[in-house]
Amino acid sequence: MIENVSLAFQGIWAHKMRSFLTMLGIIIGIASIITIVSTIKGTNEEIKENLIGAGNNVVNVTLKQDNASYEMGYNGLPEGVSVITEKTRKTLEKLDGVKEVSLYRTRTWCDNVYYRNVQYSGTINGIDTHYFSVNDYTVDFGRAFTDFDNRTFHKAAIVDSRAASSLFGGDNPIGKVIEINREPFVVIGLANKFGSTGPTISTVEDYMTYAGAQSGIIFIPIDDWPIAYQYDEPQTVAVKADSTDDMTKAGKSVADALSTSQMKTGSKFTYAADDLLKRATQMQNLSNTTNRQLLWIAGISLLVGGIGVMNIMLVSVTERTREIGLKKAIGAKKKRILAQFLTEASVLTSLGGMIGVGSGIGFSKFFSKFMGTRSSISIPACVIAVGFSMAIGIIFGLLPAVKASNLNPIDALRSE
Amino acid sequence: MILEMRNINKDYPMGKSVVHVLKNVNLQVNEQDYIAIMGPSGSGKTTLMNLIGCLDVPTSGSYMLGDREIGKCSDNQLAEVRNKEIGFVFQSFHLLPKMNALDNVALPLLFGGVRKKERRQMAADALRIVGLEDRMTFMPDQLSGGQCQRVAIARAIVGKPRLLLADEPTGALDSVSGSQVMDLFRELHDSGSTIIMITHDSNIAGHADIVYNIFDGVLSGGELKGE
Numbered sequence: 224m225i226e227n228v229s230l231a232f233q234g235i236w237a238h239k240m241r242s243f244l245t246m247l248g249i250i251i252g253i254a255s256i257i258t259i260v261s262t263i264k265g266t267n268e269e270i271k272e273n274l275i276g277a278g279n280n281v282v283n284v285t286l287k288q289d290n291a292s293y294e295m296g297y298n299g300l301p302e303g304v305s306v307i308t309e310k311t312r313k314t315l316e317k318l319d320g321v322k323e324v325s326l327y328r329t330r331t332w333c334d335n336v337y338y339r340n341v342q343y344s345g346t347i348n349g350i351d352t353h354y355f356s357v358n359d360y361t362v363d364f365g366r367a368f369t370d371f372d373n374r375t376f377h378k379a380a381i382v383d384s385r386a387a388s389s390l391f392g393g394d395n396p397i398g399k400v401i402e403i404n405r406e407p408f409v410v411i412g413l414a415n416k417f418g419s420t421g422p423t424i425s426t427v428e429d430y431m432t433y434a435g436a437q438s439g440i441i442f443i444p445i446d447d448w449p450i451a452y453q454y455d456e457p458q459t460v461a462v463k464a465d466s467t468d469d470m471t472k473a474g475k476s477v478a479d480a481l482s483t484s485q486m487k488t489g490s491k492f493t494y495a496a497d498d499l500l501k502r503a504t505q506m507q508n509l510s511n512t513t514n515r516q517l518l519w520i521a522g523i524s525l526l527v528g529g530i531g532v533m534n535i536m537l538v539s540v541t542e543r544t545r546e547i548g549l550k551k552a553i554g555a556k557k558k559r560i561l562a563q564f565l566t567e568a569s570v571l572t573s574l575g576g577m578i579g580v581g582s583g584i585g586f587s588k589f590f591s592k593f594m595g596t597r598s599s600i601s602i603p604a605c606v607i608a609v610g611f612s613m614a615i616g617i618i619f620g621l622l623p624a625v626k627a628s629n630l631n632p633i634d635a636l637r638s639e
Numbered sequence: 640m641i642l643e644m645r646n647i648n649k650d651y652p653m654g655k656s657v658v659h660v661l662k663n664v665n666l667q668v669n670e671q672d673y674i675a676i677m678g679p680s681g682s683g684k685t686t687l688m689n690l691i692g693c694l695d696v697p698t699s700g701s702y703m704l705g706d707r708e709i710g711k712c713s714d715n716q717l718a719e720v721r722n723k724e725i726g727f728v729f730q731s732f733h734l735l736p737k738m739n740a741l742d743n744v745a746l747p748l749l750f751g752g753v754r755k756k757e758r759r760q761m762a763a764d765a766l767r768i769v770g771l772e773d774r775m776t777f778m779p780d781q782l783s784g785g786q787c788q789r790v791a792i793a794r795a796i797v798g799k800p801r802l803l804l805a806d807e808p809t810g811a812l813d814s815v816s817g818s819q820v821m822d823l824f825r826e827l828h829d830s831g832s833t834i835i836m837i838t839h840d841s842n843i844a845g846h847a848d849i850v851y852n853i854f855d856g857v858l859s860g861g862e863l864k865g866e
Contacts, residue, residue, distance in 0.1 A: 226749070233737060234737075237737060545733065546735055548733075549729075549733040549735070550746070550750070551718065552692070552694060552721060552727055552733075553721060553722060553727060553746060553747045553750065553794070554718050554719065554721045554722020554723070554747055554750040554751060555718065555722075555750045556714075556715050556718045556719075556750070557714065557715070557718075559750065632694050633689050633694050633695060636729070636733065
């Protein structure tokens, strides 16, 4: 076998030009497939990351009424729904696929926050001590909240850069006192989302989700929430999953756990996870369908390449009739001749496949650089591509190989 | 006796008619015989050689090589017989142009499943016997015709076959290389090889101990020379 392979390489090397031209069909086919697959994968990752937030893997679980958003009146939590306790939060963290859980309360479009005469309109979040770690915030100045802040109802606030600049202009925010619903809160820190990438706004829903965030966020301890807003309002649960693929599962199991623990069965209230991953998949599917059609076209070029290989192998059998005749005369069995030509064809096409993968990677890098589309090389796709080109060699080499192995040694030796 | 042919007939279909190429051929070969089969072209000598060399099977009659009935062998078995029992020497050498002398000689051993190291050793020994130990790495196109034929002879003897079968071994050579090749056959015969040579040339046939004539598919002669 190894001998056959090395003989095949010798044969290919001896006819460099012809071998290259034969491989060209395979090279082009494989290269275009690798380019397309890389682009599909790149686009998919881009969609996923834009929608979900790069590497953040956070899914929010919120209270729903009749499976729609719960419209909060003035009473905070609805009848029959209990506050999620620290103990419950800890049990949620033990669920499969869940890394960390944070509880928070949130309001977008607050218009009752002031620093002196400056009104703030943006988001305000009441957060626990896990929030920053779950949502990838880092404290740039000052400090984060501690359990002590919550326990003592310390009226402290942390602002992000946008909120800070809208409230304090260029001044140092630390130590400033802001008013939330006429309650004074001391700013103790400045925090920002780590490595945040701007989300893609493609729907009104996206706009609603992100618009608040665009104008800044003020954080206060979650236990202070009733001080500013009187009621135990519904908590949102931010669930950080172990991996992006675990997000759906983690979100669902947290939502299910809360739906059974926080309310009676049959309640019109439930907890449900935002299924960002599902939306990402839907968008990915849309872009995949168009690209799949391109894959078919590339597949046709592979077929044509395979036929080219068959053609050249047939020529090669005719050219080497004497060699085949001699080998059979001195004792080579049919199987060996068959194996020799099959090996030659598949070495030829595998080599073409490898060159194709190489140039495909090159092409996709080139395209992503000059056309701005993102590409991501898929190792399994490369391995499959080489395996597939080897299979092409075996399939299209079969006819010539059978022809060679069936040659009659007497006639073959006599041929000139 | 290593080879016995009895009442061998070989027919070839030619359009609607049938050509009887060999007619009731009887041939016995003993160990260490040096036989020449002589005949003009069209006499059926090539067909006879193909039959002796197990490249073809007879239409009727019995051909025993050793204790094997060749007429009953499958394609794979025939390949095995050719590999183990017979060493071929062709008029036009039939060396593989992309292999050096050593690899050409080792080729039958490769098909016989001999390990690489052993193969190279045996091939080198065979090349030494034909006097080409200093040409092992030469490619066929770097060798003269006579040297090529000696490489081919080395390939024929490398597996220590029962029978050496030569088809016009000097046909493509000048007279000097031709006589060198004939000397080599004589040496091989003296050291114990059984040789059958097919030729149209009576001078060449004269080197053998026993000469058969073939004409129109009928084999005759077979007397020991000079007795």
